[in-house]
Amino acid sequence: MSILRKGGRVSRAVAIVLTSRGWDQFQVPAKTGDLCERVMAKCDQGYLCDVCGEEVDNISESDLYLRFVTGQITSQALLASPERHLKCNPIVAQFIVAEQFETPTADGPFAKSEMDPPYVAEQEDLMTRGWQRLQELYEISDQTPLTDYPLPEFRRSTSDR
Numbered sequence: 025m026s027i028l029r030k031g032g033r034v035s036r037a038v039a040i041v042l043t044s045r046g047w048d049q050f051q052v053p054a055k056t057g058d059l060c061e062r063v064m065a066k067c068d069q070g071y072l073c074d075v076c077g078e079e080v081d082n083i084s085e086s087d088l089y090l091r092f093v094t095g096q097i098t099s100q101a102l103l104a105s106p107e108r109h110l111k112c113n114p115i116v117a118q119f120i121v122a123e124q125f126e127t128p129t130a131d132g133p134f135a136k137s138e139m140d141p142p143y144v145a146e147q148e149d150l151m152t153r154g155w156q157r158l159q160e161l162y163e164i165s166d167q168t169p170l171t172d173y174p175l176p177e178f179r180r181s182t183s184d185r
């Protein structure tokens with residue numbers, strides 16, 4: 025599968041990005057071209073969760089994309105980081121509070137029961153909105169450029185144009 029092209033005077037490259045249909049091709053700025061080989065290697069591995077080893081089927085269950093839409097990682101880091109299921113990363117997923125999501129419990133020092141309530145409230149607000157954005161993207165990612173994936177307040181900082 026040819027997933028990424030770059031070279032010559034082409035100013036943009038194509039990268040594989042997670043959408044509602046699974047992994048799909050998107051244009052990325054050529055600046056991220058040095059990530060191309062890593063992106064390709066990642067595709068060859070099938071985008072498996074680095075915790076449980078199962079495939080991450082679509083954007084609605086992606087921990088990596090939750091961190092992207094909530095402004096914690098840039099689009100460059102997105103393309104270079106390992107994928108993970110939300111349910112496989114309870115330290116982040118414990119902050120998602122939604123009826124349709126089975127909120128996992130994290131153990132140890134990173135359990136939210138060990139954290140300051142104001143911080144927990146802030147994280148719950150952010151991660152829950154991020155999760156809702158992922159469910160939205162599940163429907164609209166086909167028509168949405170990668171730079172518009174994040175929540176509105178994080179769109180500028182995650183753009184590398």
Ligand SMILES: [Zn+2]
Nearest residue numbers: 073076109112
């Ligand atoms: Zn997993």
